[in-house]
Amino acid sequence: MFHMLTCFDLKPGTEIGAFRSSYSDFVKYMQSINLVEGTGPIGERQSDTAMDTDGERDHSFFVIMSFKDRAQVDEAVALLYAHDGPSEVAHKAVYWKVENPVFICWQDLD
Numbered sequence: 001m002f003h004m005l006t007c008f009d010l011k012p013g014t015e016i017g018a019f020r021s022s023y024s025d026f027v028k029y030m031q032s033i034n035l036v037e038g039t040g041p042i043g044e045r046q047s048d049t050a051m052d053t054d055g056e057r058d059h060s061f062f063v064i065m066s067f068k069d070r071a072q073v074d075e076a077v078a079l080l081y082a083h084d085g086p087s088e089v090a091h092k093a094v095y096w097k098v099e100n101p102v103f104i105c106w107q108d109l110d
Contacts, residue, residue: 001037001066001067001068001069001107001108002066002067002068002069002070002072002073002105002106002107002108003064003065003066003067003105003106003107003108004064004065004066004067004073004103004104004105005062005063005064005103005104005105005106006062006063006064006065006101006102006103006104007057007059007061007062007101007102007103007104008059008060008061008062008098008099008100008101008102009059009060009061009098009099009100010060010061010097010098010099011096011097011098011099014097014098016042016044016061018097019042019061019094019097019098020042022090022093022094022097023039023042023063023094025090025093026090026091026093026094027039027065029086029087029090030076030087030090033079033087034072035067035072035075035076035079036065036066036067036072036076037066037067037068037072038065038066039063039064039065039066040063040064040065040066041063042061042062042063043061043062043063044060044061044062045059045060045061045062057102059100059102069107070107073105
């Protein structure tokens with residue numbers, strides 16, 4: 001599996017419920033066209049523990065999206081970069097609610 005961690009903050013005035021709804025719709029759309037396998041729950045950072053040692057980022061929210069392989073990721077990215085059709089609408093409904101996004105990708109070692 002190939003994964004993407006997204007670290008982000010919500011834009012001022014954006015409620016987590018609104019983001020959650022848009023994100024859920026986006027993932028369902030991408031699943032319907034076989035360009036994502038799934039996602040984990042949205043997480044809120046808990047930086048007041050000794051286990052949180054990341055001093056480079058101060059994002060408030062995180063989510064992991066999973067893909068079957070690199071080819072599926074590359075197809076999804078190509079579709080989003082095309083800025084066309086329902087994928088553009090679904091993606092912007094999510095992307096316009098966040099600020100300071102950072103994307104980190106990795107592939108599982110078998």
